[in-house]
Amino acid sequence: MLNSANDAKNAKTVNVEKGDLPQLLVQVEHQFVELWGDMSSWWGVSRTMAEIHGLLYITGEALSAEEIQKRLGISRGNVSMNIRTLVEWGLVRRVRKRGDRREYFQSVADVWEMFTVLAAQRKRREIDPVLRTLQQCREQLSPAMLGQAANDPKARQRLERIENLLAFLKLLEQLAERFITSQRGLQAAVQRLTEQ
Numbered sequence: 001m002l003n004s005a006n007d008a009k010n011a012k013t014v015n016v017e018k019g020d021l022p023q024l025l026v027q028v029e030h031q032f033v034e035l036w037g038d039m040s041s042w043w044g045v046s047r048t049m050a051e052i053h054g055l056l057y058i059t060g061e062a063l064s065a066e067e068i069q070k071r072l073g074i075s076r077g078n079v080s081m082n083i084r085t086l087v088e089w090g091l092v093r094r095v096r097k098r099g100d101r102r103e104y105f106q107s108v109a110d111v112w113e114m115f116t117v118l119a120a121q122r123k124r125r126e127i128d129p130v131l132r133t134l135q136q137c138r139e140q141l142s143p144a145m146l147g148q149a150a151n152d153p154k155a156r157q158r159l160e161r162i163e164n165l166l167a168f169l170k171l172l173e174q175l176a177e178r179f180i181t182s183q184r185g186l187q188a189a190v191q192r193l194t195e196q
Contacts, residue, residue, distance in 0.1 A: 032058040033072070043118050044125065048074060049082040053091055056107035057114070062095040064102045090117050112187045123176055131169055138162045 036054025037047045051072055056063060063071075065079045072079075083105055086092035091114060095104040108114050141159040143150035150156070179185040 029055070029058055044122050046082065048072075048078055049085060052079065052082050053086055053107060056092060056105060057109075060107075060109065062097070062104035062106040064104050066102070068105070089121050116185075119176070123173075127169070127173065127176070131166070131173065134162055134166050134169070138166060 033051050033054040036057070037051040040047045040050030043050065051074075052068055055068060055071060065076065065083060068074075068083070069076050069079045083092060087094060087105070090108070092105050092107055095106045097104055108117070138159065139145060141150070141155055141162065146152075146155060150159075179189040
């Protein structure tokens, strides 16, 4: 396995016979799908959802649910449920083929668009509920709710800690909103952070 850019530069060139190419492509497809499945926990999605997306992304093909089911060895219901979510998120699009009544599915090809969608979904599922809960906690500890008890040192300390955390998370939320709203924004942010 190649672990760095230097390894890739130092790798020996191997000529693949034309007849061996399909087998090599299938091997790479399997490795990629397995890798995508392993990375699923980083994105906060199920392994199966990541494998379906990985298959659609690496092949670049529009595949039917039956083809996905066969290639990944998973149930039709599992394919259907995960495809529905991938389509809702905007990572996969429905495609029609002329003369075929089946639905086909194709992954978004642009890497920046793909990771922008994943970041937005994680924010929606993980950060937004935290912000809502913290805002409720702040409201419960507000002087309007507590009256005279708001002067209690423990109540003031907890309110201050919640407000500090909320201020920090709101700042991160503003950054996320600015860069997640478009893949160009995310790409520009990443490039700016990596400039030397």
